[in-house]
Amino acid sequence: MREQAPQSRTALKVVKDRNVVDEVVPGRLGRAWLTLLGLIIFVAGLYFAGGGSWLAWLGGSWYFVLAGVLFMICGVQIARRRLLGVAILTFTLLFTVLWAVWEVGFEFWPLVSRILAVALIWAAVAFSMPLLTRKRGIRVISVALGAVVSVAIVAAAVSAFEPKNIIRNGTAQQAGDGAEQVRTRATGQPGLAIPTARVSRA
Numbered sequence: 273m274r275e276q277a278p279q280s281r282t283a284l285k286v287v288k289d290r291n292v293v294d295e296v297v298p299g300r301l302g303r304a305w306l307t308l309l310g311l312i313i314f315v316a317g318l319y320f321a322g323g324g325s326w327l328a329w330l331g332g333s334w335y336f337v338l339a340g341v342l343f344m345i346c347g348v349q350i351a352r353r354r355l356l357g358v359a360i361l362t363f364t365l366l367f368t369v370l371w372a373v374w375e376v377g378f379e380f381w382p383l384v385s386r387i388l389a390v391a392l393i394w395a396a397v398a399f400s401m402p403l404l405t406r407k408r409g410i411r412v413i414s415v416a417l418g419a420v421v422s423v424a425i426v427a428a429a430v431s432a433f434e435p436k437n438i439i440r441n442g443t444a445q446q447a448g449d450g451a452e453q454v455r456t457r458a459t460g461q462p463g464l465a466i467p468t469a470r471v472s473r474a
Contacts, residue, residue, distance in 0.1 A: 298403045306403055310351025317343025335371050355404055358397055365394045384428050395421045
């Protein structure tokens, strides 16, 4: 009986090691980074939830309240080095994209302004995945997706310097022809301006 006790403790230790084999214990710098990142996400969640509550009270969208709550939960989990935080943030990003497209369609400025902040945070978390898991596949996929999102953010930033919604000469000519037709119907003579009242100054 005395010989079986050490074997049982050894077997229990092996099972325990198997349960934590996927966990990563980062160094001091890595722990500090995850704590800072979690704090940033949590504060962003407070800002979203606070401002979103006021907006919802005024009759606006409830998105910012929901996103703020998800951010706060995610920030706590990231600071605790839990993969649940990554899953919550990924859901938040997908939810944000769907909400933004439903809200404004594919118009550049309204769409980018709604997605950019969440995408930046998600990319930072994706690049931090090597500090959260030992699984090589998850690490590679997360870093690759983080790179894709980063490239998309840079492309959006570059595209922001290009003119949007330009009125071409043909469109301006059509607008001018339409105004001319309105004046013709109002005055009965083409090219005749509609008289306007003049206010004399004393």
